Amino acid sequence: MTDMDSDPGTVSGASRAPESEAYEAFRAQLIGAGLLVGTGVDGLYGKSARYESVVGALDGLITKTMVDQPAEELAFPPVMARWVFDKTDYLKSFPDLMGSIHTFRGTDRQHAELISRATSGGDWPACLVPAEVVLCSATCHPVYPLCTGTLPEGGRRFEVNGYCFRCEPSIDPVRMQAFRMHEYVYVGDPETAQKHRDSGLERGMDLLGRLGLAVEAVPANDPFFGRLGTMLAANQRDEALKMEIVTPVCSTERPTAIMSANCHRDHFGTPFEIRDASGGTAHSACVAFGVDRVTLALLRNHGLDPSGWPSSVRELLWQ
Amino acid sequence: MPVADHAGTDTEIRRVLSEHARLPVEVGSLDENADLFQAGMTSHASVNVMLALEEAFDVEFPETMLRKATFESVGAIRSAIAELTEIAV
Numbered sequence: 001m002t003d004m005d006s007d008p009g010t011v012s013g014a015s016r017a018p019e020s021e022a023y024e025a026f027r028a029q030l031i032g033a034g035l036l037v038g039t040g041v042d043g044l045y046g047k048s049a050r051y052e053s054v055v056g057a058l059d060g061l062i063t064k065t066m067v068d069q070p071a072e073e074l075a076f077p078p079v080m081a082r083w084v085f086d087k088t089d090y091l092k093s094f095p096d097l098m099g100s101i102h103t104f105r106g107t108d109r110q111h112a113e114l115i116s117r118a119t120s121g122g123d124w125p126a127c128l129v130p131a132e133v134v135l136c137s138a139t140c141h142p143v144y145p146l147c148t149g150t151l152p153e154g155g156r157r158f159e160v161n162g163y164c165f166r167c168e169p170s171i172d173p174v175r176m177q178a179f180r181m182h183e184y185v186y187v188g189d190p191e192t193a194q195k196h197r198d199s200g201l202e203r204g205m206d207l208l209g210r211l212g213l214a215v216e217a218v219p220a221n222d223p224f225f226g227r228l229g230t231m232l233a234a235n236q237r238d239e240a241l242k243m244e245i246v247t248p249v250c251s252t253e254r255p256t257a258i259m260s261a262n263c264h265r266d267h268f269g270t271p272f273e274i275r276d277a278s279g280g281t282a283h284s285a286c287v288a289f290g291v292d293r294v295t296l297a298l299l300r301n302h303g304l305d306p307s308g309w310p311s312s313v314r315e316l317l318w319q
Numbered sequence: 320m321p322v323a324d325h326a327g328t329d330t331e332i333r334r335v336l337s338e339h340a341r342l343p344v345e346v347g348s349l350d351e352n353a354d355l356f357q358a359g360m361t362s363h364a365s366v367n368v369m370l371a372l373e374e375a376f377d378v379e380f381p382e383t384m385l386r387k388a389t390f391e392s393v394g395a396i397r398s399a400i401a402e403l404t405e406i407a408v
Contacts, residue, residue, distance in 0.1 A: 089363055228366050231385040235362035238387050265361060270341070 020171060022250040026300060027173040033304040042169035043177035054295045054306055055180070057317035059161060062182050062289055065207050066200065071157035071184065076142045078163035078178070079133040084145050087271040090137045093224050093232055097166045099135035102128035135165035139181040140286045144268040147187045153277040155188015161291075174249050174256050174296050183288040187269070189276040193283035194263055200287030201243050201261035208259065212313050213247045213297055220244045220260060241265065249297050258293040262286050325397075332396050335375055339367040351394040356387065365390050372396065378403040 017023075030036040037046035047055075079101060085091075090098060102125065104114060110127060117124040136142070139162045147156060161182045169177060186196035201217060208215045220242035224232040236242060242262040246255035262285060268274070269282035276282045302309040329351070337346040340355060341364045349358060360368070368390055373379055378400060380389065389399045 092363065092366065227380075227382070227385060228370075230382055231366055231369060231387075232362055234386040235365065239362065267361065267363065 017254075019251040019254060023170075023172040026250050027171060029304060030173055030296070030299065035299065035304060036173065041177070042171055043175060045173070045176065050306065051295065051299075054298060054317070055291055058289070058291050058294055059182055061207070061317055062184075062291075063159065066184050066203055066287060066289075067157075067159050068199075068203075069157055071159040073159045074143070076136065076139070076160065076162050078136050078165070080136045080142045081145075082130070082132050082134050084142060085134045085137060088137065088141050088144075089267070089271070090141075092228060093222070094137075094166075096225050097168060097223075098137060099165045099167055101131045101133050101135065103131045105129050136163060138164055138183075139288065140183045140185045143185055144187070144272040144274065144284070147274045147282065148272050150275045150279070151188055151277055151282055155186060155192060155276060155282070158185040158187075159183070160185060172250065174293050176292055179290060179292040181288050182291050183286050185284065185286040187274060187282050187284045189278065189280070190265070190283040193265075193285040197241075197243075197261045197263040197285040197287065200285075201245070204245055204259045204261065204287060204289070208245060208247070208294070210312070210316060211294075211298060212301060212310060213258070213294075215245050215247050215258075216255070217243050217245050220257070220262070247297050249293075249300050256293060256297065257290070258297055259287070259289045262288070328397055328400065329393060331375055332372070332393050332400075335368060335371045336393070339371045340364050349393065351397075352392050354391055355393075356391060360390075372400065376400050376404065 027036075031038055034048050035051045037048070039045060082100075085098075104111070104127060106114065106127060114124050114127040116122070117127065139160045140158070143158050143160055159182075162180065163178055164181050165178050167177060168175060184196075184200060186193055205215055205217060219237055219240045221244075222233065222236060222242070224230070224236075241264070242260060244257040245259040245261075246257050249256045264284045264286070266281045266283055268284050269276075274282035274284075298309070298313070299306075302313060306314070333346045336342065336355070340346065340360045342349075342355070343359045349355075356365070365387070369380060369385070380399070380403070384399055384403075388395065390396055
């Protein structure tokens with residue numbers, strides 16, 4: 001989410017978390033029930049129509065409940081422009097989670113080398129060069145370049161829905177490498193940006209609670225990379241600009257972030273040269289639902305067959 | 320505490336801040352105890368400041384110093400660098 005970039009405690013495939021058995025058991029249940037289809041890669045799944053029916057209902061409910069003011073509704077591809085990605089500063093925070101798209105632009109001779117390496121199990125990706133796109137780092141990122149210049153009075157609001165990528169293969173089915181974020185974004189003056197985050201957090205808590213999930217709002221704990229990350233993480237905790245809503249899915253000790261509410265201040269306004277109506281550098285805020293994570297939390301809490309879910313939850317989703 | 324070194328260090332710190340802190344105010348106008356974050360330095364800008372200070376003073380901040388308080392004012396930065404270089408500046 002923009003960084004629901006929200007990821008409490010990364011679970012690497014190498015180290016066995018105490019919750020490993022619970023993750024594996026839940027994943028096996030989801031695959032056994034035909035909700036998810038494995039692909040041979042941790043964190044990458046196909047989804048059944050039953051699973052998607054929950055996702056669709058959730059998306060509708062989020063729009064109805066969260067989007068309280070007229071917003072421009074947009075959907076972007078799961079890839080985004082590299083120059084936009086560069087401006088988001090994502091590389092500084094999460095270089096190990098990003099995905100860059102590369103392709104082949106060589107000669108016939110180099111093509112032969114590519115085939116030869118691929119056939120022999122060699123390092124064929126070394127023959128590739130970067131394309132002008134990267135995998136989408138957060139659903140709201142492609143929105144900011146649309147705002148370059150001076151915003152109208154009252155700023156702009158966007159509702160964006162799309163796939164994001166995080167390179168973090170995990171046996172925890174809730175931690176997918178490719179997943180959907182449904183975001184409600186505000187770009188405009190500082191005061192309204194802060195309000196957008198605060199009111200979004202409140203409405204999100206209420207909505208997820210009514211869906212029967214035990215939720216709690218906590219300061220975000222993003223897995224920033226390396227030494228720079230140590231400092232960014234400390235600052236994130238101090239500033240409490242980004243909050244996450246967490247719920248127990250496979251573990252009560254390590255609940256999962258399913259939504260985030262993030263006030264970016266001028267983090268995007270400055271690089272994308274966005275000014276609010278008064279001429280100051282624009283601030284932005286986003287409220288982001290990890291729709292796949294919410295779906296899995298519901299399946300975990302209410303059972304693998306949505307037709308048997310509590311009537312209050314079913315009415316909310318499908319009335 | 321040699322006065323000349325002190326002044327030189329401050330000048331260098333303020334140069335780094337003016338290039339990397341992205342403050343909406345003149346760095347020269349700030350008191351040495353003025354809170355840089357209050358003055359508008361963002362979290363990401365403070366990381367750039369940290370990297371530039373490491374290069375300018377040829378030091379490496381240890382993990383324990385990678386927190387907001389280390390970089391919150393010109394004075395705090397000077398103390399941190401003094402600690403790392405073990406020279407009274």
